[in-house]
Amino acid sequence: MSGVVAELVGAVRVPGEPGVDDRPRMLTGPGRRPLVLVRKDVELAVYDLGGLCAGDLTPTAVFPTPWPRAVGGTVAVSPDLAYAIFPGVHAVRAVEPSGRLRWEVRHTCWAGLCLGYHESYAEYADDPEHRYPDSGSSWVGHDGTTVWVHVRGPLPGDDRPEDDDPRTSRETWLALAADDARVLARAATGTYAAGSHHVPHPDPAVMGLGVGEGQDGSPLLWGRLHQGGLDVRRFGDDAYVLVGVSPDGRRFVTIDHASGEELAVHRHPDGTVTGILFADRSPYGDPAADVGHRRWDLMNHGFLDDRVMAAATSVSHGDDPVRHWLVDVVTLGGEGPISYPHPVRAHPFGVGGGLWVTLDEFDLHVWRRAPAR
Numbered sequence: 001m002s003g004v005v006a007e008l009v010g011a012v013r014v015p016g017e018p019g020v021d022d023r024p025r026m027l028t029g030p031g032r033r034p035l036v037l038v039r040k041d042v043e044l045a046v047y048d049l050g051g052l053c054a055g056d057l058t059p060t061a062v063f064p065t066p067w068p069r070a071v072g073g074t075v076a077v078s079p080d081l082a083y084a085i086f087p088g089v090h091a092v093r094a095v096e097p098s099g100r101l102r103w104e105v106r107h108t109c110w111a112g113l114c115l116g117y118h119e120s121y122a123e124y125a126d127d128p129e130h131r132y133p134d135s136g137s138s139w140v141g142h143d144g145t146t147v148w149v150h151v152r153g154p155l156p157g158d159d160r161p162e163d164d165d166p167r168t169s170r171e172t173w174l175a176l177a178a179d180d181a182r183v184l185a186r187a188a189t190g191t192y193a194a195g196s197h198h199v200p201h202p203d204p205a206v207m208g209l210g211v212g213e214g215q216d217g218s219p220l221l222w223g224r225l226h227q228g229g230l231d232v233r234r235f236g237d238d239a240y241v242l243v244g245v246s247p248d249g250r251r252f253v254t255i256d257h258a259s260g261e262e263l264a265v266h267r268h269p270d271g272t273v274t275g276i277l278f279a280d281r282s283p284y285g286d287p288a289a290d291v292g293h294r295r296w297d298l299m300n301h302g303f304l305d306d307r308v309m310a311a312a313t314s315v316s317h318g319d320d321p322v323r324h325w326l327v328d329v330v331t332l333g334g335e336g337p338i339s340y341p342h343p344v345r346a347h348p349f350g351v352g353g354g355l356w357v358t359l360d361e362f363d364l365h366v367w368r369r370a371p372a373r
Helices: 049-053
Strands: 004-013 025-029 032-039 043-048 061-064 084-087 091-095 101-106 137-140 146-152 171-177 183-188 195-200 206-212 220-226 229-235 240-245 251-256 262-267 273-278 294-296 308-315 323-328 334-339 348-352 355-360 363-369
Touching: 004 049, 025 348, 032 049, 043 049, 043 084, 049 363, 084 137, 084 146, 091 146, 137 195, 146 195, 146 206, 171 206, 171 220, 171 229, 183 220, 195 240, 206 240, 220 240, 308 348
Parallel strands: 004 334, 183 229
Antiparallel strands: 004 363, 025 032, 032 043, 043 061, 084 091, 091 101, 137 146, 146 171, 171 183, 195 206, 206 220, 220 229, 240 251, 251 262, 262 273, 294 308, 308 323, 323 334, 348 355, 355 363
16 A cells, blocks of 8 residues: 655644533634634634644634633634634624624624524523534634625524524525625625634635534535625535645635545536545445444645645545645645554544644644655
């Protein structure tokens, strides 16, 4: 079996307390430097990946959090680290490092059958009916002008539907002006989210949104700001999970929601499938028959360059470990599975520049291909 030999570029223990703080999360994307985020109950600490690997354990920015870490959706930060976006159960807030609230956008509560507008988290903090809410997500465009948020509507000031049935989707995708939250454009998503995630495109007017609906599917939407509106297209009959966009913007990658067996490459913007890589029929001589059903994992995929992404597979049973692969999204070939100088359990995440990262709890390692000998 041919393969890739990984060479360690840097290793560091990310500051934080396991079991108390959330595990570190990578934040990167087109036109952005890689950052490491650690969410705590009272603050969000942001570290520069290069600084961490150079031994600087001082956060590049720290943001006070408006509610506990278990509340709300995926947090985002602006490219200049001037503010962080916290999607919550009842509102989205932009918070500056000083603690100043730059702006707030209130929306219908994400919790169950609640259709109310809350003024603060304290109103429902101890309410059992609000203990396990659904959630949206956020992203700040790499040009720093637009904030994208997925919320539950209607918003305050909107007309309420006459039926006002909580079982009817009111979810809304908003593109907001970063300085004052002015609504630049909005569109109904027609989704029923348990959670969601944004996947940025190099064009700052374009954004991908993946919506998790549990066993019901995973709607995949592409939004484009155009002539004062938000044009939204829905792809794939809710059967594909959006996991990445190539840095040149020409392709996006999905994994099938039902089995996780198919990693598909799509042409952007029309969504045409240009190839499928089956986890159980790897081109690298890796039959899964001896260890059980092999599937692509849905987490931490990212690109090393315009055409190569890091990905991981695991099996449904047996002792076979998670395996890492470098996948060429143009040819759907590659150099085979990755071998490391020591055991690696974490998933890979491509961060550009030919590098990928693995995060095992708070232990961060940066890798690249070892030069040919």
